[in-house]
Amino acid sequence: MHLALHPVPASPASPAHEAPAAGRYDPIAAATDLAARLRATAVERDRAGGHAASERASIGAAGLLALSVPREFGGQGADWKTIADVVRIVARADGALAHLLGFHHLQVATVRLLGSARQQRRLLTDTAERRLFWGNAVNPLDKRLVATPTAGGYILAGAKGFASGATGSDRVCAWDPLASAALVAVLPTNHPGIAVQADWDAFGQRQTDSGTVTFANVHLAEDDVLQPAGRVPTPRATLRSQVAQLVMTNVYLGLAEGAFEAARGYLRTDARPWFASSLDVAGATDDPYVQHRFGQFRLLVRPAQALADAAAAELDDAFARGAHLTVRERGEVALAVAEAKVLAHKAAIEIGSQMFELTGARSTAARHGFDRFWRNARVQTLHDPVDYTLRDIGRHALDGTLPEPTAYS
Incomplete structure (x- = not known):
């Protein structure tokens, strides 16, 4: 659920x-x-x-x-x-x-x-x-939360981990063993029987207010169920995963852009040219090797920006289609978002790490906090394996197969 x-x-x-x-x-x-x-x-x-x-x-x-x-x-x-x-x-x-x-x-x-x-x-x-x-308890891989049908709704018992934004929020996901399918529903976070444990302790994304949400015999009314268990979702309904992936894409991309700007700012004001430079350079940004590497950074960011913008436009078109959205059109949105996500993933990880090769040892001082870009990107990009996204893209490139709707594609 x-x-x-x-x-x-x-x-x-x-x-x-x-x-x-x-x-x-x-x-x-x-x-x-x-x-x-x-x-x-x-x-x-x-x-x-x-x-x-x-x-x-x-x-x-x-x-x-x-x-x-x-x-x-x-x-x-x-x-x-x-x-x-x-x-x-x-x-x-x-x-x-x-x-x-x-x-x-x-x-x-x-x-x-x-x-x-x-x-x-x-x-x-x-x-x-x-x-x-809004927060969530919608981790689709965690099936510990069970929804048992009862008069006028369900009784929820169990837990959901990796619940982003659950601390200080309101919304959930449970597994209905009778239908062997997910049901989607809404509940206030302060509903009796719901408790949020702030047990998120990753080395990055440390303020996502994530944790484990537990449910102790919580009554869920039928009127709060958005999607009953077993109802086959329409192509439009499966756009939910594309919204999720587009959000991830833009978090990755923003982290890449943040690292890019932080490195550029430091190079302009604080970094020193390397002593072995063959040129009489006035500052670190005049070093041709720094310029070369920053050009590579730029070529990581720009394609990711272009594909992210194009994917968002395709998602807008799909929403505008409403109930007329076809399976193929939905698949084309998924492909566009997948391509953007992979490039944004690469940009965030590589710039967040390689920036230190240009900014130097002094830039690793704790007061700068530049490591947070890589740490946040590394944690966030593990949300779902990028290799499976690449597989979907490669499959389409080989035989035209579009990604099938899942919670991650």
Whole structure:
């Protein structure tokens, strides 16, 4: 079962950071301003880890939580290209907070793709009006959470691990043993019997508010079930995994861009030319070897940016098709997202590691915190094996087979 923990309202915004009124709101400008504030504390927070309560409130105050909520329900009605750009901008400063923001919009998309008209109106209107921040307990590989049918719904018992954003949020996923299939449902995180254990202790992405969510005989009403177990999903419904993969792609890409900018800034202001340089260079950026390697960095980032933008545009087209979306069209979106994801993955890992070969030993000082780009990328890119994504791309290149819908493709 996939259970969405629906959100807890963000803390009231301070007047200085209150989102502009609809019609004057620029999400890119809001994300850029937010990223600047997150960047100022990113190194310290990365060291400390823990719950990102204040930062989540800042995301809500910036007006970024209602981006994917359609206008008819009081949201901004932004397209996926804009949402992807916002996630990427935030990831340049803080990969963990970008993950939280992106997965919030993934849960909103889940309601849009799977919920009935009545469920959408209730849940999405509430999201926009109360500035709700969605988390999840939707790990499809963890089947410890069992949904047992009962009068008027289900009884949930068990646990879900790797629950991104669960600390301070609201939404879940459980396995129905009778139908041997997933059901997707929504519950408040503070529902009686639900407990969130903040046991995430990875060496990167330390403030994704992830953990294990346990359920002790929690009643799930039928009205909170978005997708009953055993219902065959439509091509449109399976776009959920493409939203997830596009979010991942832009977190990776933002981390690559953040590492690129950090390295460039350090080279311009702090790095020294290597003594053996054959030229009388004024600074590190005049060294032809540094220029050569930075050109390689650029050629890692630019193709990834182009394919990520193209994939977001294809996802927008697929959403616009609605119920008319075909299996083939859905597969073409999956292929576009897969290609973008692989390039973004490579850019994040390689730039995050190789930047130190250009910036030198002094750049490894803890006060700079440059290692967080690689650590965050390394942890995030293990979400699902890139080799299986490459297999899907290679299979299509060989015989035209499009990726089949799964929770990861």
